[in-house]
Amino acid sequence: AQSVAQPEDQVNVAEGNPLTVKCTYSVSGNPYLFWYVQYPNRGLQFLLKYITGDNLVKGSYGFEAEFNKSQTSFHLKKPSALVSDSALYFCAVRDMSSDSWGKLQFGAGTQVVVTP
Amino acid sequence: NAGVTQTPKFRVLKTGQSMTLLCAQDMNHEYMYWYRQDPGMGLRLIHYSVGEGTTAKGEVPDGYNVSRLKKQNFLLGLESAAPSQTSVYFCASSPLQGRRETQYFGPGTRLLVL
Numbered sequence: 001a002q003s004v005a006q007p008e009d010q011v012n013v014a015e016g017n018p019l020t021v022k023c024t025y026s027v028s029g030n031p032y033l034f035w036y037v038q039y040p041n042r043g044l045q046f047l048l049k050y051i052t053g054d055n056l057v058k059g060s061y062g063f064e065a066e067f068n069k070s071q072t073s074f075h076l077k078k079p080s081a082l083v084s085d086s087a088l089y090f091c092a093v094r095d096m097s098s099d100s101w102g103k104l105q106f107g108a109g110t111q112v113v114v115t116p
Numbered sequence: 117n118a119g120v121t122q123t124p125k126f127r128v129l130k131t132g133q134s135m136t137l138l139c140a141q142d143m144n145h146e147y148m149y150w151y152r153q154d155p156g157m158g159l160r161l162i163h164y165s166v167g168e169g170t171t172a173k174g175e176v177p178d179g180y181n182v183s184r185l186k187k188q189n190f191l192l193g194l195e196s197a198a199p200s201q202t203s204v205y206f207c208a209s210s211p212l213q214g215r216r217e218t219q220y221f222g223p224g225t226r227l228l229v230l
Contacts, residue, residue: 043222104161104219
């Protein structure tokens with residue numbers, strides 16, 4: 001069975017500083033990994049994904065994530081945070097079993113607060 | 117394209133009442149999903165569909181039923197609502213598996229069961 005963990009309930013960062021949101025996963029076989037962002041009272045918006053290829057994945061709004069197979073991690077990063085990046089961030093892993101039909105397992109979410 | 121839309125946006129039910137949540141997508145996606153979001157628990161999969169006329173149970177299916185009579189629509193039904201079903205419900209759709217695989221989410225339906 002697959003699982004994903006986001007060890008921090010909340011991350012606080014000052015505007016202009018680097019932002020990192022952590023995610024670790026457990027899955028059999030090669031994982032598909034995703035990051036989504038949720039703004040208040042909105043649905044989830046896709047940020048980026050890793051399926052195969054380069055370990056550094058670039059996504060929307062200046063975000064990127066690094067896939068690290070040995071550490072089973074997929075941390076989300078942004079070099080310079082903006083106040084508008086304040087939101088709830090979800091990491092998700094794709095179930096790789098043969099009958100998974102693209103089902104995702106989501107982490108509990110990390111609230112990012114960027115202060116001016 | 118409107119993407120994924122959900123109806124209604126908000127609803128209040130009394131215990132025992134029934135209702136249907138509608139999800140529609142205009143991206144011609146094969147796969148569709150229903151999730152519920154509760155504080156501190158992320159999103160949990162209720163039911164999903166891999167094509168018109170096919171549905172399957174997810175992680176938390178009890179108390180819910182679904183139907184996918186048309187490819188673009190995925191309905192979630194609550195036959196007898198319970199306070200434990202107070203939640204925010206999200207629908208998502210995805211193209212077939214492979215490099216294009218990404219779930220796209222609707223704006224959500226807030227449901228309060230009294």
